[in-house]
Amino acid sequence: MENMVNLKINGKDVSVPAGTTILDAARKAGIRIPTLCYLRDINAIGACRVCVVEVKGARSLVASCVYPVAEGMEVTTNSKRVLSSRKTTVELLLSDHNQDCLHCVRSGNCELQTLSTEMGCESGKFSGETNKFDIDFSTPYLVRDNNKCILCRRCVAACKYYQGVSVIGANSRGFDTHIGCSFEKNLSEVDCVACGQCINVCPTGALREREEIDDVIAALNDPSKYVIFGTAPATRVGIGEEFGYPVGSNCQGKMVAAIKALGADEVFDVDFTADLTIMEEGTEFLNRVKEGGVLPMMTSCSPAWIKFVEHNYPELIPNLSTCKSPQQMFGAIVKTYYAEKIGKDPKDIVVVSVMPCTAKKFEKNRPEMAAAGVPDIDYVLTTRELARLIKKNGIMFNELEDAEYDLPLGIASGAGLIFGVTGGVMEAALRTVREILENKSYGKIDFTDVRGAKGIKEATYNIAGIDVKVAVASGLANARILCDQIKEGKSPYHFIEIMSCPGGCVNGGGQPIKTADVRNNTDYRALRTNAIYDTDEKMKLRKSHDNPIIKELYETYLGEPNGHKSHAILHTKYIARSKY
Amino acid sequence: MGKIKLTKVAFSGTAEQEAELRAKLAETKKMQGGLMPSLQAAQEIYGYLPIEVQKIIAEELNVSMEEIFGVATFYSQFTLNPQGRYQISVCIGTACYVKGAGEVLDKIAEVLKVEPGECTADGKFSLNATRCIGCCGLAPVFTINEQVFGKVTKDEVPGILRPYIDGE
Numbered sequence: 001m002e003n004m005v006n007l008k009i010n011g012k013d014v015s016v017p018a019g020t021t022i023l024d025a026a027r028k029a030g031i032r033i034p035t036l037c038y039l040r041d042i043n044a045i046g047a048c049r050v051c052v053v054e055v056k057g058a059r060s061l062v063a064s065c066v067y068p069v070a071e072g073m074e075v076t077t078n079s080k081r082v083l084s085s086r087k088t089t090v091e092l093l094l095s096d097h098n099q100d101c102l103h104c105v106r107s108g109n110c111e112l113q114t115l116s117t118e119m120g121c122e123s124g125k126f127s128g129e130t131n132k133f134d135i136d137f138s139t140p141y142l143v144r145d146n147n148k149c150i151l152c153r154r155c156v157a158a159c160k161y162y163q164g165v166s167v168i169g170a171n172s173r174g175f176d177t178h179i180g181c182s183f184e185k186n187l188s189e190v191d192c193v194a195c196g197q198c199i200n201v202c203p204t205g206a207l208r209e210r211e212e213i214d215d216v217i218a219a220l221n222d223p224s225k226y227v228i229f230g231t232a233p234a235t236r237v238g239i240g241e242e243f244g245y246p247v248g249s250n251c252q253g254k255m256v257a258a259i260k261a262l263g264a265d266e267v268f269d270v271d272f273t274a275d276l277t278i279m280e281e282g283t284e285f286l287n288r289v290k291e292g293g294v295l296p297m298m299t300s301c302s303p304a305w306i307k308f309v310e311h312n313y314p315e316l317i318p319n320l321s322t323c324k325s326p327q328q329m330f331g332a333i334v335k336t337y338y339a340e341k342i343g344k345d346p347k348d349i350v351v352v353s354v355m356p357c358t359a360k361k362f363e364k365n366r367p368e369m370a371a372a373g374v375p376d377i378d379y380v381l382t383t384r385e386l387a388r389l390i391k392k393n394g395i396m397f398n399e400l401e402d403a404e405y406d407l408p409l410g411i412a413s414g415a416g417l418i419f420g421v422t423g424g425v426m427e428a429a430l431r432t433v434r435e436i437l438e439n440k441s442y443g444k445i446d447f448t449d450v451r452g453a454k455g456i457k458e459a460t461y462n463i464a465g466i467d468v469k470v471a472v473a474s475g476l477a478n479a480r481i482l483c484d485q486i487k488e489g490k491s492p493y494h495f496i497e498i499m500s501c502p503g504g505c506v507n508g509g510g511q512p513i514k515t516a517d518v519r520n521n522t523d524y525r526a527l528r529t530n531a532i533y534d535t536d537e538k539m540k541l542r543k544s545h546d547n548p549i550i551k552e553l554y555e556t557y558l559g560e561p562n563g564h565k566s567h568a569i570l571h572t573k574y575i576a577r578s579k580y
Numbered sequence: 581m582g583k584i585k586l587t588k589v590a591f592s593g594t595a596e597q598e599a600e601l602r603a604k605l606a607e608t609k610k611m612q613g614g615l616m617p618s619l620q621a622a623q624e625i626y627g628y629l630p631i632e633v634q635k636i637i638a639e640e641l642n643v644s645m646e647e648i649f650g651v652a653t654f655y656s657q658f659t660l661n662p663q664g665r666y667q668i669s670v671c672i673g674t675a676c677y678v679k680g681a682g683e684v685l686d687k688i689a690e691v692l693k694v695e696p697g698e699c700t701a702d703g704k705f706s707l708n709a710t711r712c713i714g715c716c717g718l719a720p721v722f723t724i725n726e727q728v729f730g731k732v733t734k735d736e737v738p739g740i741l742r743p744y745i746d747g748e
Contacts, residue, residue: 166644172584173654182645183631184584190645580635580645 007073022053022064022075027521033077034086034115037152038065039201040520042161048152049089050115053077061085087119095126097204098147104205105388111203111515112150133178138186141194141210141361146178149206154516155179155198162502164477165308167192179206191311191579193476195304195500196358196382196509201519209358209510212379213389219350219379220263227350228338229259230270230330230409233420234356234505235383237531241512242387243397248527250535253402255386259354260403261395269405270353271412273329274419274428275544276553277301280570281323281425282433282544283561285495289466294318296471296486296493299425301325303363304500304509306574308476313483314576319496322571324376326419327353327360328369330409331376332569337557338409339372346372352379354386356420356508359500371569382510408549414536415544421529422474422504423450423457426497430461430470432545437464445542451533453503453526456481458493470495475502506532584653587661588701591632597625598636605640614641615651619658628662664699664706666744668692670722673712680734681720685709687734688722691741705744 002017009026016025021044026033037048046063053064056074061082064075076082094116101107115121133146153170156179160166167190171180181190199207219225240251259267285297300306300321309316324332330353335346353360357380363369364377381389390397404410415431418424427447435441449459450470455478458471471493473479479498485491501508506528514524541547558565604621608614618641622633634648652658670676670685685707689695692705699706715721718730729740 160644166647169644169646169650171650171653176583180646182634182649183586580631580638 005069005071005073007069007071007075009075010077016069018069020069022055022062022067022069022073023051025069026053026064026075026077031077032517033064034118035065035516035520036111036115036150036203037154038520039154039157039516043152043154043157045153048093048150050086052082052085052089054079054082083119086115087121090115090119091121091125093150094121094123095128096130097150098145099123100148104148105208105211106202106205106513109513109515110205113204114515129175131175131178136186137210138188139192139194139210139362140365141358142187142192142196142199143208143210144179144187145206145208146180147206148204149179150204151177151179152203153179154201154203155207158197158201162197162475162477163193163195163308163500164475164480165191165193165195168198191307191577193304193307193311193500194359194362194509195476197501199358199509200507200511200513201516202513203516209382209385210361211385212361212381213385213392216352216379216381216389217392219352222350224348225350226265226344226348227263227352228334229264229267229352229354230273230327230334231255231259231267231354232270232327232356232360232505233274233417233424233532234508234511234528235354235386237420237506237528238356238383238511239387242384245398246527247514247518247522247524248531250531251397252535253404254397254400255354256405257400257403258390258395258397259386261400262389262393264352266406267403268330268334268409269412269416270326270330271416271419272409272547272549273326273333274301274416274425275413275547275550276329276333276570277323277326277419277425278415278428278432278544279550279554279561280329280566281321282429282436284321284323285429286433286437287562289494296491296496297321298495299497300572301419301425302359302498302500302505303327303357304359305476305479305498307359307362307577308479308500309483310574310577311579312480313487316483316486317574317576319486320574322567322573324369324570324572325360325363326416327355327380328363328376328572329570331364331369331378332371333553334409335372335374335376336569337553346374350378351376352381353377354381354383356383356505356511357501358382358509360510366572368572383508384510384512387512408552411541411547411549413544413547414539414542416547417539418532418536420505421451421532422499422502423447423452423472423497424504424532425499426450426470426472426495428544429495429497430463431543434461434463435543436545450497453523453529455502468495469493470497472497474499474504476500503529585661585695585697587628587630587699589662589699589703590701591630592703593626593630593632601625601633601636602640605637609641615643615648616655619648619652623658626662628659630660630662659697661697661706662699662703664704666705666724668705668707668722668724669710669713670696670708671711671713671720672709673716673719675712675716676720679719681722683734684720684722684732684737687737688741691738692745 036050046066052061236252240249415428503525
């Protein structure tokens, strides 16, 4: 039995376990206390003073996000003193904030804006010196505008605790404090992995993706270009949120219809090349086991993870699968096999991929990613950007009739779909590898041990008489643990799946942004994850090697998995990058 | 205060200094909260904390470069800039300030092409604005190493600096 503590909040009796914060106790009593810098699990620092409450007998107001309850405590969350203090706090934040709300990408979904409105803040109450910062446009994936930064340090916490990367932090002190990189370098000059988790936790518009919307509009309006869209697995369970659907809605049909309405020539499914990845990566794994290659083999779908290895563990590059990610395989297949099939010059094809990811914008620019002599992928839109593009075009998403992907590259299996969640690549690979090795077909194909929200999952499966030990990690801080094991020669695994973002791509840095209120109080990742598994379960085609288009692709074009042609088109190499 | 000033002076640390630092870090990295003593030790050895030195600390303590930089720029006891062979300190205490120390400081900065808090790229002159040095009767006053120059006007600055600029 837990040690319970009894207290009064706004006159209401509440009983909570010892150690609970006032913030959580109030929530339990149905009382919402506004927060700003607080993020459950990673950022409880009591810095912003928005969540202050009055505790009877206490000298000053206390920050409820870090203040533990005590027996007999009497808390008031809505006294005049409290409301006035919060209002002043937000007004002071606004006094050094670029209030360019009319043009801000976060307008309508900005936590500072919401607080300001809720608290009835007045404009221009405090005027004086303001900071002027240069905007960091140095990377192809992210823009940092410190003029909108309120120094909550949520991005710093995400970079450190989710990802174990810590390339951003607070520099200088006092009024000069700003979030930046070591020696004031730009993000492109440090070992930032491009994951975009910092964007997802930012309460304001200080962090956003580097937009490619205008480039896509230009391509769609250029009659000489044949524009092909491909959508990643996790985008379909994210996009609906931008149009008012509840979290966990699979809006695949509407998303495809919307892209067609934008004027795309064809819309394909990147789940198809996820299936293709399984054929290549599964075969690569089997070959490594048979031929005594480097083990454990680690997956290569997540471009932030790849960049992380290149910076932090270059000695583990031989452990990485040489497979391109599904995005890059998609562009490569469209501009080789498919271009040939439809008789188009790859130079005239524009491939736009829709991704739950910001690192994909970095990946597409890697010079080696050009199977047909032109970049495999031309533009990457995040799920959020696609929603903005749809709105900009006046397309009424919610009223669209569901549409199907185009053929042939629109046919994909449930195995390809589950690439969008942590454990999905592993499960998809196991579904295929087991059947190929044992040369039989299974009815029950769920590998539930590798599913779920845990940071690191491990399992052993007996496949064709061999005990295959696998591990799955999401969040690069967890990946670090597995990498260190390998470095020390202590890794017991044969095959490791890593996704950079906690929970996998459903929670990618390009997915719809959830405010702290949602992040702290709902399991939105699980809802998106369930939507993926529910869809997979209902699909007829659930194994990559059963995908008829995959079979046709190998028979008519590629030859065999890991064959000569596959290697030229679908595989890649990595480079060691500096950590400092 | 103001923008963080990064040094333009080329790093000239020696192998002995590095060995000394690494030996110190072998102790400090075992300590809880070992970053502060590590930075203090490094500044003791090198006189400042350039990127080359912060990299050594990052490696040894297994912390990120930014976490080190954040601490190094938060505390005023740490400096990212080396001291020059000629250290110029301009008093901007109240008395000196009202007697025109600000103008003197600006003039020195202009002549030597160096900002307060910085060192010239050749490592010859470093310029600092300091608090009251206790000889208000000489206001405005500045020092070059041990040499004191009192009751200076901004117009006298180039003449005072000339022998130092021309000399070794």
